[in-house]
Amino acid sequence: MKKQDQQNSAKELLRKQYARMVEKVTPSSKLLEGCLRSFWVGGLICTLGQAFSDLGYRYLSLNSTEASTFGSMVLVFITALLTGIGIFDRIGKYAGAGTVVPITGFANAMVSPAMEYRPEGWVLGTGAKLFTIAGPVLVYGITASVAVGLIYCLIGG
Amino acid sequence: MLKTVKHIGEQTVLLESMPGIIASAAVVGPKEGKGPLGINFDEVVDDPLCGQESFEMAEHMIFRRACEKCIANAGMEKGQVQALLGGDLLNQIMAASLSARELGIPFFGLYGACSTMTESLLLGAMLCDGGYFDPVLCAAGSHFCTAERQYRFPLEYGCQRTPSAQWTVTGAGAHMLARGRGKVRIPMGTVGRVIDLGVTDANNMGAAMAPAAADTILHHLLDTGRTLADYDQFVTGDLGAVGSRLLYDLLGKNGVELSGKKHTDCGLMIFDKDQDVHAGGSGCGCAASVLRGYILPNLEMGHWKRVAFMATGALLSTTSSQQGETIPGVAHLVVLEREA
Amino acid sequence: MMLWTYIKVFLCGGMLCLMGEWIILKTKLTPARILVAYITAGVILSAVGLYGPFVSFAQAGATVPLTGFGHILAQGAIAAVQEKGWIGAFTGGLTAAAGGITAAVFFGFLTAVLFKPKAKQ
Known part of the structure; x- marks a missing residue:
């Protein structure tokens, strides 16, 4: 038993040593460059969203909440189109979180598997895989909102 | 045994x-x-x-x-x-x-x-x-x-x-x-063990496979009593830039000094640096096609006489990595020799 | 006035994205996990009353990032609870967020009908 413990700790040590070796030679992503890129692209996407929602408010006689939803919907549409013609992945490669964090990332996460899995059929391919990456987002978002609603009901309502 | x-x-x-x-x-x-x-x-x-x-x-x-x-x-x-x-x-x-x-x-x-x-x-x-x-x-x-x-x-x-x-x-x-034909012969080979030093990053396959490659080389040399000098070149499958460096380091720790002079990696051969492939090529097709496109021609033309060719594999599945398992690696070695 | 709004939108939206990138690079979290983390954070921040003031300040800079999506879910649930009682906790969130989700499903499906994925070069 003791011998096995010794072997295990020797193995652990080897693994730790190797992890250090790996860390030393593995090039890391450029933090500053990545952050700058995601900052300006992400900022620009939000600004576009604001512009669309302003347009909706002014010319489509939407109230302010509807206008904000409208802005997001236009961004979703543009993302779907750019994903379809094969440009969005290049923007995402440049911007990283700049396209992931805004609603564009959510839209891209639904559109890209829907396209990719089309050969597996309309139902189990496109229909099911639409939610592979975006599904968890809805699961946790909805669950959290129900919890918030119930807590509010108990303490505030 | x-x-x-x-x-x-x-x-x-x-x-x-x-x-x-x-x-x-x-x-x-x-x-x-x-x-x-x-x-x-x-x-x-x-x-x-x-x-x-x-x-x-x-x-x-x-x-x-x-x-x-x-x-x-x-x-x-x-x-x-x-x-x-x-x-x-x-x-x-x-x-x-x-x-x-x-x-x-x-x-x-x-x-x-x-x-x-x-x-x-x-x-x-x-x-x-x-x-x-x-x-x-x-x-x-x-x-x-x-x-x-x-x-x-x-x-x-x-x-x-x-x-x-x-x-x-x-x-x-x-x-x-x-059997017994062909310009390039396979006189021996070494079967690899599955080695896992705890790498979990699926975006760093070279690091996951390098320990297996080092283990196979060391066992090959031990089994045959040969040294690096007996080979013109060691060719690995797809360790890439990161994995190759780690292979030299791991072998160095065991007193075997391999370097870029005597080592080629198929993953670093198949693409140009400006093709934006990051640490290099990978996949079964990498070693398979580079054997045809680079290693065999070099042996046939006489640039090399004896080569240790070793494709490396990261034996992960999406299920195992989602369940938090580390990535096991394996490397099999075949000796390729030009028929005199 | 309008220009100042747009500057606020750009800076706040950009900062939320920058934070996401920093987390991805520092922690090796996958983008899918970032999305989940952001939406959940949005729901919680909204529930404790922090995200609402941020939205009135930054507008689309706060609503377009996924945290804004969480904010819509949480506010929808709370408003529906006020209106209809406990059942609102189940109906309010998705009702408020329906526009974005439905657009993503609809356009996602439409795109899959019209286009095929292309190999990367």
């Missing part, structure tokens, strides 16, 4: 009849065709879909065409090939199985991830040497688009690749082995 004349040390087999590679073929995708070895391949397909409905079917077409071209290069008919050994990266090695269905050759399906090429060469050479099958066709293939979807994200998903990530080669290589 079984002691026979065909087995030396712990992991090394001797192939007395010296099976040789009598013909080869490689079919690759457009990006690989634009790489430095592009002109050495038998066919460069210009459409990654190969006119098929899905990338999986395209991978299967590429695999089958490499096999057919190899048979043609050997001047044979399908019916003369006694066994096909091969595999790919798809779930349940679909590309190889479907190809075997159409080729109608008795088939051993292999999965060794990116180590499949040397796994099939080693087993094929043993079958030849044992007198069971002769000739034997050994093949391996992979496709960037199918590997991305299976192991990472959909093609149109916009995300960044880390600098240590590697690019799966679209391509397949097939090699015909026959």
